[in-house]
Amino acid sequence: MSFSRRDFLASSAVALGAGFIGRPALARAWQQQMPAWTPVFTEIRRGVGFFTGRGGTVGYLINAGGVVVVDSQFPDSAKLLVEGINQRSKNRPVDRLINTHHHGDHSGGNIAFKGLAKKVVAHERAAELIRQAAAAPNAAEQLSPDSTFTDVWREEIGDEWVRAKHYGRAHTGGDAVITFERANVAHMGDLMFNRRVPVIDRRNGALVANWIVVLEKAAADHASDTTYIFGHAGASLPVIGTRADLMAFRDYMTAALNHTRAAIKAGQTREQYTAAPLTLPGFEAYGAHNANTLGIFFDEMSSF
Numbered sequence: 136m137s138f139s140r141r142d143f144l145a146s147s148a149v150a151l152g153a154g155f156i157g158r159p160a161l162a163r164a165w166q167q168q169m170p171a172w173t174p175v176f177t178e179i180r181r182g183v184g185f186f187t188g189r190g191g192t193v194g195y196l197i198n199a200g201g202v203v204v205v206d207s208q209f210p211d212s213a214k215l216l217v218e219g220i221n222q223r224s225k226n227r228p229v230d231r232l233i234n235t236h237h238h239g240d241h242s243g244g245n246i247a248f249k250g251l252a253k254k255v256v257a258h259e260r261a262a263e264l265i266r267q268a269a270a271a272p273n274a275a276e277q278l279s280p281d282s283t284f285t286d287v288w289r290e291e292i293g294d295e296w297v298r299a300k301h302y303g304r305a306h307t308g309g310d311a312v313i314t315f316e317r318a319n320v321a322h323m324g325d326l327m328f329n330r331r332v333p334v335i336d337r338r339n340g341a342l343v344a345n346w347i348v349v350l351e352k353a354a355a356d357h358a359s360d361t362t363y364i365f366g367h368a369g370a371s372l373p374v375i376g377t378r379a380d381l382m383a384f385r386d387y388m389t390a391a392l393n394h395t396r397a398a399i400k401a402g403q404t405r406e407q408y409t410a411a412p413l414t415l416p417g418f419e420a421y422g423a424h425n426a427n428t429l430g431i432f433f434d435e436m437s438s439f
């Protein structure tokens with residue numbers, strides 16, 4: 136997804152409410168000192184771990200033979216990401232920076248790896264979209280992917296095999312799952328929103344009907360006990376999980392499309408379908424869908 140401003144505001148509000156009511160000057164001073172998000176590194180196994188800060192969850196591998204980072208969040212959180220990676224790797228270069236897809240909350244921090252990452256890897260469509268965004272007028276300086284693939288990329292880094300695989304159109308037209316094969320950990324990028332309404336980038340190739348298939352293919356390609364890293368999760372829900380979480384998300388999206396299909400069949404117009412926020416029965420944990428998301432479902436279902 137593109138913004139975590141909602142989370143930012145929510146955590147600021149909680150913090151302010153806690154101690155600064157009626158003391159705006161103090162509150163402002165505190166706010167300037169403290170980021171509303173905390174950078175956290177969590178190891179899973181065999182040198183593979185994840186970093187949370189501001190934006191999509193980052194994955195990493197640090198072993199005796201090399202360093203890999205998956206996604207880079209935003210430029211500000213990427214600085215803290217790079218600091219932590221350097222500390223843990225004893226300042227070794229990053230052999231591969233891999234982008235799961237082009238969105239700014241996953242690739243905007245690539246620039247922090249300039250001069251540090253030997254290669255930046257992405258699916259060809261994601262790479263093209265990152266380069267396009269970087270070429271826009273007033274765009275911030277960017278480190279775009281220089282190594283692309285269409286279906287599968289695979290490389291040995293130290294005693295780990297790292298694989299990037301594109302399963303077809305889903306959250307965008309250029310998503311990849313990054314697997315650390317021996318560690319049995321797979322980074323799903325934004326193919327996984329854990330109990331949270333997903334961002335669907337229809338303009339750049341997203342297709343919800345195929346996203347459902349992609350989740351099934353990805354699950355079938357991994358062991359039943361693989362640990363998955365999720366791009367995003369609902370408030371205070373985990374950003375890692377299991378195959379069951381992937382299947383829960385598949386079921387949610389199936390229900391969403393079924394709901395839309397039924398509405399179209401019943402004669403609802405786009406305007407009627409998007410008129411009010413919708414919470415899907417049985418999938419309340421995902422929260423309400425706004426007009427934008429409902430419109431995307433409607434457009435996709437109308438196009439068949």
Ligand SMILES: [Zn+2]
Pocket residue numbers: 136137236238241306325334
């Ligand atoms: Zn995204």
